[in-house]
Amino acid sequence: MDSGSLFQSLKKIVDPDRILHQELERRLYSYDSSFLSTRQKFCPDLVILPRSTAEVSGVMSFAFANHIPVTPRGAGSGATCGCVPVKGGIVLDLSPWNKVEEVNVADMQALVRPGVVHARLNEHLQQFGMFFPPDPGSTRMCTLGGMVANNSSGMRAAKYGATEQYVLGLEVVLPDGRVITTGGQSCRSLKNASGLNLTKIFVGSEGTLGVITGIRIRIWPRPQARGIAMACFDLLDRAPEAVLEVYRAGILPSGIEILDHSAIAAINLYRPEINLPPVEAILLFEVDGNPASVEWEGRQIAEIAKKHSAIVEWSTDPQRMGALWQGRSVVAAAAARLRPDGTRVFAGEDICVPLSRVSEALKRIRELGRSHEIKVVAYGHIADGNIHTALVINPGHPGEVARLDALVDEIHHLAVELHGTTTGEHGVGLVRSAYSSLEHGGALEEMKKIKSALDPRGIMNPGKIF
Amino acid sequence: MTNSTEIMADYLNKCVRCGQCRYVCPVLAQVARESAAPRGKVYLAGLLQKREISPGPQSDGILSLCLTCGACTAECPSGLPVDGLIKSARALSASGRPWSPLRLAFRQFFTHQRHLTRLPGVIPLMKKVMAPHWRAAGGPARFGIPFRVSPENKKPRLRVGYFLGCATNYLMPEVALSTVAVLRHLGCEVITPPAQCCGLPLEAAGDPAAAGRLLEENRRLFKEIKADLLVTDCSSCSLQLTEKGLGGGAQPVYEFSELLVTVINPQRPRQSLEAAVAWHHPCHLRYGRKVADQSRQILGLIPGLRPVEVPGGGSCCGGGGTFSLKHPEVSRGILDRSAAGIKSSGAEKVATVCPSCLIQLDRALSPGGLAACHPAQLLRQAYALPG
Numbered sequence: 001m002d003s004g005s006l007f008q009s010l011k012k013i014v015d016p017d018r019i020l021h022q023e024l025e026r027r028l029y030s031y032d033s034s035f036l037s038t039r040q041k042f043c044p045d046l047v048i049l050p051r052s053t054a055e056v057s058g059v060m061s062f063a064f065a066n067h068i069p070v071t072p073r074g075a076g077s078g079a080t081c082g083c084v085p086v087k088g089g090i091v092l093d094l095s096p097w098n099k100v101e102e103v104n105v106a107d108m109q110a111l112v113r114p115g116v117v118h119a120r121l122n123e124h125l126q127q128f129g130m131f132f133p134p135d136p137g138s139t140r141m142c143t144l145g146g147m148v149a150n151n152s153s154g155m156r157a158a159k160y161g162a163t164e165q166y167v168l169g170l171e172v173v174l175p176d177g178r179v180i181t182t183g184g185q186s187c188r189s190l191k192n193a194s195g196l197n198l199t200k201i202f203v204g205s206e207g208t209l210g211v212i213t214g215i216r217i218r219i220w221p222r223p224q225a226r227g228i229a230m231a232c233f234d235l236l237d238r239a240p241e242a243v244l245e246v247y248r249a250g251i252l253p254s255g256i257e258i259l260d261h262s263a264i265a266a267i268n269l270y271r272p273e274i275n276l277p278p279v280e281a282i283l284l285f286e287v288d289g290n291p292a293s294v295e296w297e298g299r300q301i302a303e304i305a306k307k308h309s310a311i312v313e314w315s316t317d318p319q320r321m322g323a324l325w326q327g328r329s330v331v332a333a334a335a336a337r338l339r340p341d342g343t344r345v346f347a348g349e350d351i352c353v354p355l356s357r358v359s360e361a362l363k364r365i366r367e368l369g370r371s372h373e374i375k376v377v378a379y380g381h382i383a384d385g386n387i388h389t390a391l392v393i394n395p396g397h398p399g400e401v402a403r404l405d406a407l408v409d410e411i412h413h414l415a416v417e418l419h420g421t422t423t424g425e426h427g428v429g430l431v432r433s434a435y436s437s438l439e440h441g442g443a444l445e446e447m448k449k450i451k452s453a454l455d456p457r458g459i460m461n462p463g464k465i466f
Numbered sequence: 467m468t469n470s471t472e473i474m475a476d477y478l479n480k481c482v483r484c485g486q487c488r489y490v491c492p493v494l495a496q497v498a499r500e501s502a503a504p505r506g507k508v509y510l511a512g513l514l515q516k517r518e519i520s521p522g523p524q525s526d527g528i529l530s531l532c533l534t535c536g537a538c539t540a541e542c543p544s545g546l547p548v549d550g551l552i553k554s555a556r557a558l559s560a561s562g563r564p565w566s567p568l569r570l571a572f573r574q575f576f577t578h579q580r581h582l583t584r585l586p587g588v589i590p591l592m593k594k595v596m597a598p599h600w601r602a603a604g605g606p607a608r609f610g611i612p613f614r615v616s617p618e619n620k621k622p623r624l625r626v627g628y629f630l631g632c633a634t635n636y637l638m639p640e641v642a643l644s645t646v647a648v649l650r651h652l653g654c655e656v657i658t659p660p661a662q663c664c665g666l667p668l669e670a671a672g673d674p675a676a677a678g679r680l681l682e683e684n685r686r687l688f689k690e691i692k693a694d695l696l697v698t699d700c701s702s703c704s705l706q707l708t709e710k711g712l713g714g715g716a717q718p719v720y721e722f723s724e725l726l727v728t729v730i731n732p733q734r735p736r737q738s739l740e741a742a743v744a745w746h747h748p749c750h751l752r753y754g755r756k757v758a759d760q761s762r763q764i765l766g767l768i769p770g771l772r773p774v775e776v777p778g779g780g781s782c783c784g785g786g787g788t789f790s791l792k793h794p795e796v797s798r799g800i801l802d803r804s805a806a807g808i809k810s811s812g813a814e815k816v817a818t819v820c821p822s823c824l825i826q827l828d829r830a831l832s833p834g835g836l837a838a839c840h841p842a843q844l845l846r847q848a849y850a851l852p853g
Contacts, residue, residue: 020499024524027513028506033483049499076500077485095488096498117489140489270543333484333543343480343544395479 001066006046006090013058020047029091032078035345035404036431038395042084044071044091051097053171053179053213060211061177063090063459070175071461072207074114074146077138079346080429082150082206086463092211094145100124103219107188109168112215114145130219133160135255136425137329145212150427151204155328156286158383159254160220162425164203168192171214172202175455183216190218201450206427207461209454223288226254227298227316228324231305232279236260236366239281240359242308243382246285247355249304251297255286256383257328260362262338263379263390267327270334274327277311283382284324328379335377335390342394344377347431348408351415352386352424361418365389365411372407374400386424413438428465436465474554478512480544481505487538487548492782493531496799501528504538504548511555525559531793533786533800534670536753549754556672573676576663579632589636595791597637597825599832607635607642608660615646615656622655624729627693629684629712629719631703632663633821641821644842645699645722647851652732659687664698666706667787681710693717697725699842701748701820702787705755721751723761723819723841735848738770743844744813745773746804746827748820749782761819764841768848774811781807785826797826805830817841 001009007021020026029047031037045068050056063070069089076083076095085091098115105128112121118132119139125131136142136154146152148170153162168190169183182198202209233239243256259267259282268276276282283305287297294316302314315321335344353361362378365387369376377390389411393400412422412435422428422435436444448466452458487504488494500506510528513519529552538548560569575582582588583606593600608630616622626649634642649656661684665677684707688696696712696719698704704721712719726732747759765773784790784800808816808831815837816827828838 020501022524024510024513024519024528025499025501027519028500028509031483031509033485037483047499075485075488076483076505093499098498119489138484138486141485270545330486330543333482333486334545336480336482336544341476344482346482 001045001068003045006068009062010046010048010059013062014048014050014055018049018051020049029073029076029093030084032076032081032083033346034079034081034084034429034431035347035395037081037084042081042086043088044085045088047091047093049093049096053173056092056173056211056213057177057179059090059092060173060175064176064457067457067459069459069462070211072145072149072211074143074149075117075141077141078146078150078429079349079426080431082427082429082461082464083146084430086430089459095143098143101214103128103130104188105130108190108219109188110217110219112144112217114143114148114212114215116144118142118144118147125219126222129222131222132166132217132219134163134166137332139329144215144217148203148212148215149206151425153381153425155255155257155325155381157381157386157425158256159252164200166218167199167203167215168218169216170199170202170212172210173213174210175457175460179213204427206429206464208451208464208466209460223290225291225294225316226286226288226321227294227314228321229285229287229298229301229305230313230315230324231283231285231309232277232311233281233283233309234279236281236362237359238308239283240355240362240382242283242305243358244355245304245307246301249300251287251300253285253297253301253383254288255284255381257284258282258378258380258382259284259328259331260378262375262377263331263335266334266338266377267331269337270330271323271327274323276327279310283309284328286325331377331379332388332390335392338377339375339392339394342375342392344390344392345395345404347391347404348411349388349390350386350423350426351389351411351420352384353415353418353420355385357418357420358382358385358387361387361414361420364414368407368410368414372403374403374407381424384424385420430464433463433465474511474515474551474558477546477551478508478515480546481508481512482544483509484543486541486543490537490541492535492537492784492800493533493796495803496796497531502531504532504552507532507552507555508546508548511551511558514555514558521559521562526556529556529559531796533749533782533784533789535749535782535786537749537782540753540756553670553672553674556670557674558672560672569671572671573668573673576632576668577676577680579663580660583636592636599829600637600825605639607639608658610639610643611646611658613658615650615658617650617653617655620653623653624655624695625693626654626656627688627691627696627717628656628658629661629664629688629696629698629703629707630658631698631700631821633825634699638821638824638840641699641824641840641842644840644846648842648845648849649697651849651851652726652730654730657691657693659691661687664703664706665710666702669706670787681712684712685714688712688717689714695720695725695729697722699819699840701751701755702822705750708755721755721757721819723764724757727760727763732764732767732845734767735769735845735850737848737850739768739844739848740770741814742772742774742812744776744780744808744811744816746776746780746783746808746816746818746823748818748823750820761817761841764845765817768844771844774813776807776811776813778807780804783823783826785822787822790826801826801830809834809836815839817844
């Protein structure tokens with residue numbers, strides 16, 4: 001069905017002002033932040049901006065009846081082609097549907113629509129003294145719908161875990177248009193052991209099983225105090241040692257982030273006022289809790305770090321902490337500043353390895369970069385072994401792109417070899433689907449059966465994960 | 467290929483499409499779709515630059531939906547001059563096609579403004595189109611400002627070249643007269659050459675060639691007067707003139723409040739002005755020039771005047787020069803959010819250093835009795851200067 005016919009049919013279901021059928025409007029839904037999405041042309045036939053569950057249900061019923069692929073999309077900040085319509089069809093842009101429907105402090109939960117941006121949610125929750133703990137680096141871009149679909153986590157996962165631990169229930173429109181509520185139809189409890197855990201199946205399903213239209217999340221009391229210890233290392237290898245020693249001392253920081261020398265340079269270029277020392281590696285330990293424990297833990301971490309590092313800074317100054325944390329959160333895109341004729345590409349950027357193998361992983365990634373002559377910026381959530389690698393290339397140079405592809409493939413194989421995964425928090429999408437079998441073996445077939453049971457016509461975000 | 471499109475090609479590859487610009491874009495907050503987002507327009511610029519699409523009304527329409535406020539540029543982790551890319555993309559989008567009558571008229575108006583505004587009915591028409599609510603009276607400011615104004619009975623401390631922008635000249639002459647009066651009172655010799663438009667409206671409309679010609683003419687005029695420094699009372703003119711270098715590197719260009727705070731350090735006026743005043747920080751100063759909101763310090767100088775905080779530091783007013791004419795509903799939505807913040811601050815007046823912001827804010831605030839004014843007007847009153 002072409003764009004014109006689709007538009008004519010769907011304008012009976014959704015306000016035509018919220019249906020985009022002009023070619024240029026549609027082409028702006030052909031990308032996310034993945035490098036792959038710029039190398040291929042994935043254009044939807046129609047884009048719909050729904051504002052209610054009934055509209056989504058109507059669109060899905062129509063798509064189901066007509067075998068039309070549907071790809072849900074949030075802010076398009078993902079790195080996997082996850083929200084890109086690789087088989088055409090309809091894109092549901094859910095980002096404008098950004099209402100926080102309910103904040104229930106007494107029951108410590110909130111109900112949000114999929115388009116709510118993570119940072120806006122936490123700004124909103126501040127007035128209640130609450131917060132939503134997962135803290136992705138893309139906090140100012142990503143939507144809650146995207147976070148649930150990709151089970152994202154971020155900088156505080158060591159202590160608080162990933163999104164899945166905070167999803168109490170979901171409203172989901174199934175591929176045939178039926179609407180279900182997981183986690184109990186009217187349940188508002190914080191625990192639920194009733195029945196199969198369908199919520200967990202939809203979290204991380206990347207839009208391949210249904211459209212998430214409502215999210216009931218658990219929210220936590222905002223910690224009263226926070227502090228950041230920064231430790232600077234002359235040798236990259238020393239940083240993972242310090243992390244393990246902090247854990248062995250019985251301290252659980254809310255986040256531990258690593259920056260290698262290139263990441264440090266990128267942050268200093270983006271925000272010179274942050275003024276990080278030009279060393280081989282920096283660890284940022286964040287601790288939170290009550291003021292006394294934060295102070296005690298911060299001092300303990302500083303003492304441990306001093307054994308391994310040349311410079312240690314401990315701060316509870318909100319301005320300094322904000323600058324350090326912001327610097328870390330934007331390094332992903334700021335890495336592009338390191339090369340005037342190049343850019344940072346999102347590919348092979350999200351491996352996660354066991355804590356005991358982090359040193360080895362960092363060392364081997366650096367060697368792989370050298371052997372393929374590609375600049376590698378390493379940073380990430382060292383607290384849980386999630387290493388982000390920013391590869392900086394000139395995308396207009398075919399030789400570099402070919403070397404990049406080879407490097408990315410080797411990074412992904414390295415992750416599996418070290419008993420880790422190709423993706424810690426960004427998801428599989430299209431860019432990592434080739435490794436699904438390698439990672440999951442026979443379990444992949446069972447995943448496919450679940451997919452077929454829920455989406456018998458294969459219309460939900462086809463071409464991803466499996 | 468023009469120089470600007472070559473620069474575009476270098477930058478466009480740098481966009482990693484992270485989407486952080488979406489967080490700060492006031493237009494996207496109103497028109498929730500990817501084409502309204504800065505990222506979408508940068509992507510579109512790439513399609514135009516690589517000739518993957520043909521320029522036309524669709525690309526014109528998408529690219530017009532931008533205030534060029536620069537919030538995205540200040541936010542971009544990759545360091546892209548996003549608003550500059552959008553302006554260049556507008557030029558590309560307009561290329562290879564016959565000029566529309568409106569586009570041609572726009573160029574002619576800003577290029578030949580000095581002559582056109584002598585024709586009867588032109589200035590009233592400008593006021594009617596651009597600032598129907600603004601309570602301005604009288605003819606252009608340049609009729610009331612001599613070429614050279616010296617301080618009374620004393621040697622000037624500074625020779626200042628005053629760049630009289632179009633909006634202050636034609637739409638709010640009282641601001642221009644106040645600027646000159648205050649600078650003179652503070653010991654400056656003020657020279658006001660018959661300047662052309664700063665070129666920003668043409669640059670923003672994707673006509674850098676015409677903007678460049680105006681800059682050359684202005685450079686020639688200001689070179690002749692041998693001023694110590696140059697000043698404008700319009701934040702947008704100050705952005706354009708500092709970026710392009712009105713003084714050709716010889717003289718720095720200051721925005722009025724910036725000049726007072728960083729160079730002149732004015733004495734405290736004697737007259738008391740009893741009012742709670744909010745400060746609106748124009749985007750072209752905040753993001754474009756990265757000038758802190760130093761006019762607050764000027765407000766603090768005036769006895770009786772009580773500066774009040776706008777929650778969250780205030781937001782874009784949605785004026786954007788001709789943006790408010792092209793997209794009145796979107797502009798109004800952005801304005802309403804900004805005005806609500808100002809109203810909630812308890813202010814009785816709002817002060818800002820941008821004529822476009824003044825006109826826009828006045829539209830929403832004056833019906834409730836909340837006046838918008840330029841700090842030069844407040845200072846003129848506080849110094850009890852005639853006018």
